[in-house]
Amino acid sequence: MSSRDASGFGGTKGPSVQAIQAPLEVALVEPEIPPNTGNVARTCAAVHVPLHLVEPLGFRLTDRYLKRAGLDYWPYVNVTVHRSLQHFLRHMEGRRLLFFSKKASLDYDAFVYMPGDCLVFGSETQGLPAWLLEAHADRALRIPMDSAHVRSLNLATAVGIALFEARRQIKGQLAPSRPQAALSL
Known part of the structure; x- marks a missing residue:
């Protein structure tokens, strides 16, 4: 595992990133399109969610389109780059990984x-490997679409x-219960 910081990109630069432990993380496996990754990073910065990028990447981390899509939020994204899918899986051993694919059978909102x-997402053109989805069918989730004319959703949209x-559900789980008011007579 390596945390990369190229030209002010990523890493753990902002104090808010280090101070908050996120209940969720996002991983992009072999992302290919810089603006998609930049938009995902921006979303991760907005909600203090660490981002894992699994190589090979379809761009350089210094790509201007990647940085532009993330605007000036890169210092607030905790980015970890993994040299391969196997390396990422070893690093995340013991963690619950949820694999998103249009080929999965479980709906994301019923999970x-x-x-x-x-939350693990594959590349824009290939998705996640079939062997990975088959090995974890109980944690392979899909975002259903009503149109047969659309092959898939944009990666950044799907991540969002x-x-x-997931945040909505977890927030509901972590919310303290309010004490019931006692009725006095």
């Missing part, structure tokens, strides 16, 4: 998310949908 989950559903 129960837990603090510590890592799944991440905010």
Whole structure:
């Protein structure tokens, strides 16, 4: 595992990143399109969620389109770059990984998310490997679409949908229960 910081990109630069332990993490396996990754990073910065990038990447981390899509939020994204999918899986051993794919059969909004989950997404053109989805069919999730004319959702859109559903559920789990008011007579 290596945390990379190229030209002010990523790493653990902002104090807010280090101070907050995120109940979720996001991983992109072999992302290919710089603006998609930049937009995902921006979303991760907005909600203090660490981002894992699994090589090979379809761009350089210093790519201007990647940095532009993330605007000036890169210092607030905790980015870890892994040299391969196998390396990432070893690094995340013991963690619950949730694999998102249009080929999965479980709907993302019917799944129960837990603090510590890592939401894993494949590349824009290949998705996640079939062997990985088959090995973890009980944690392979899909975002259903109503149109047969659309092959898939944009990667950044899919991450946003799944991440905010997981956050919504976890927030409900972590919310303190309000004491019931006693009725006095």
